[in-house]
Amino acid sequence: MSKQTGPVSLPQELLDFYDGLLVIQQKYLAKIRELNLFSVPEQWVWDKTNPLVSSIKPVTDPVLARELFNQLLELLTCYKPVWADSIKKLEGMTEKDFSDLIVSFLEGDRESVGGIISRLDIQPEVAEFAIFQTVKPFLRTYAEAANLNIDTANWLENFCPVCGNKAKIAVIRGEEGKRYLRCSHCETEWLYKLLACPNCGNDDHQTLSFLLIEETPGYRLDVCEVCKSYLKTIDARAGLKPNMDTSEIQTIYLDIIAHERGYSNRAVNA
Structure with a gap:
């Protein structure tokens, strides 16, 4: 069975999977917010050059993180049977390996993440998805606390001022048509140039364009040919x-x- 979502018909199973994922994320986001795990030190002053994560690391609750991780694995078991072998290995991970994966991912140490995944003989696609979705609500609460201390309206870089990752989506707002990028990891929004590629920084308008989707007015794809x-x-x-x-x-x-048209977004982990 499939469902028409925009101009493309998507399998109902895929939509159900993402609905289930959203329910889990929202449930644990609420729990994490109650813990008040992170606050910016009073003496800290942003240098307006580097993202917050370069000087102050996000934190997690190990018990809650593992609980969230296990619920994600249950969801994957239901909807991704082809991943069964890797899911079983993820379920059997030691607390140390799990902790090391979480910390390495949060710190952007992709080499260490890859090393652990390789040693455990787990499909990278499966492990990275599960770890990303586990740390995401923690990063979001980290960003919510940090945004009170960061001037996101004047950042103008192509990476997040909080966690340093790239955008997955943008919103154009206001009479002036300002473009705000939204981080793929912590959901922070920041102002960015309207005519520039948020991936490579290209600002040559001859190699930048957008694809309008006739069936869904207001939604489009900004693309860079470079x-x-x-x-x-x-x-x-x-x-x-x-x-x-x-x-x-x-x-x-x-x-x-x-x-289908040959474009990619390296920020997307979902």
Whole structure:
């Protein structure tokens, strides 16, 4: 069975999977917020050059993180039977390996992440998805505390001022049509140039364009011919009031269209 989502018909099973993922994420985001795990030290002053993560590391709750991780594995077991072998190995991970994976991922140490995954003989796609979805709500609460101390309106870089990752989606707002990038990891939004590639920084308008989707006004793909990347963009000036928590699910069809045309987004882990 499939369901029409935008101009592309998506399998109902895929939509159910992402709905289940959203339920888990929202459930644990609420729990993590109650813990108040992170606050920016009073004496800390942002240097306006480097993301917060370069000087202050995010924290997690080990018990809650493992609980969330296990629920994600249950979801994957239901919807991704082809991943069964890797899921079983992830379920049997020692606390040390799990902790090392979480810490390495949070610190952006992809070499260590890859080393652990390789040693445990787990499919990288499976392990990285599960770890990413585990740390994501922790990163979000980290960002919520940090954003009170960071001037996101004047950052203007192509990476997140909080965690240093790239954007997965953008929103155009206001009469001036300003573009705000939204981080793929911690959901922070920051102002960015309207005519520049958020992946490689290319600002040559002759190699930048956007693909309008006739069936879904206000939703488009910003593409760069230099690095062949794409960014999903929502134009709120079209009268849209997007729910950014569900925007990824609602715009999966844009990812499909972009991939069919040879574009990629390296920020997407889901």
